[in-house]
Amino acid sequence: MTESLDSERMACWRAYIESSQRLFTQLEEDLRAASALSFADYHVLVLLSEAPGQRLRMGELAGRLVFSPSRLTYQIASMQKRGLVARQSCPQDRRGSEAVLTAAGLLALREAAPHHLRSVHAHLMDDLDDAEVACLTRVFERLGRRLRADRDAASTPADK
Amino acid sequence: MTESLDSERMACWRAYIESSQRLFTQLEEDLRAASALSFADYHVLVLLSEAPGQRLRMGELAGRLVFSPSRLTYQIASMQKRGLVARQSCPQDRRGSEAVLTAAGLLALREAAPHHLRSVHAHLMDDLDDAEVACLTRVFERLGRRLRADRDAASTPADK
DNA sequence: AAGCCTCTGTTCAAATTTGAAATAGTGCTA
């Protein structure tokens, strides 16, 4: 009984890992074929385009992308070279800097978005019925909340 | 209506991506903290330990891990240096080679497994109810089947 | 049995990612 439960969960876990890996690989490939952008580039552009002033602090961006600080520094430097973003040092806090979306970056995003969205739908979303969407949303939003909370708790030494 | 559906799916998609990224990062971190193994190392060991003769062809392994051929070559070379696996050229087909689990590799897997499983349960599985497990399993097994089929179809020029 | 594709893996250089230090700036406390 317990074993059966466990093995069911293990099968679930394996299917999730393998399929996710495969999906991310496929989406990256599709995106590169359609657009000169990597999945990471695309994601940066989306976040910046939605941010007020189309700009975000490095730390904020790193947190949302789930990138290490140094990885984000490299990522933004690379995008800056290609003209997709610009950098400005933050006026409030001179330690910080922010990445700002450029016109070229916005254009690149607009050109890539339809292809990418089509790809996401074709590989994943179109196959899901409403109940499945609801289930995945519930599960992954809960998971995200927990993991963010764990991370925050980990950075604070915590009381006792 | 259509828009609402779309935005629901988009929210689902985003939660899935972000949480998955965070989860994989966390599991990798936990595993490294408990065991000298990376997530990739662990996965290789699991696959080999389950294979008949505790050995697998490079291509087979790459396919299951969703690794590029060169990435797998590097991965196995690295594990071989650490004594976790050995390599043998394949008797049937001299082009090929296989990775074989060593005693040290099996031991490392056995030592790491409890920690890793605990981590998987703590971060994800324990929070899921049976219906959610069933839903995820269904969705991701279907997704995996489709993606594997797409990949196979892509490698064959296809008829018309 | 030579010629010619097709597989399997590997190699190599370039690009990316990691993790530990280094830099710089903030802000609290004595």
Place this chain on the structure above:
DNA sequence: TAGCACTATTTCAAATTTGAACAGAGGCTT
């Protein structure tokens, strides 16, 4: 207001990953 303990980000070297080019078989077809 000097000193300290943080914080935000960058830098740097080492490790990993990618993708294209290669080398070594197989497996026909002629």
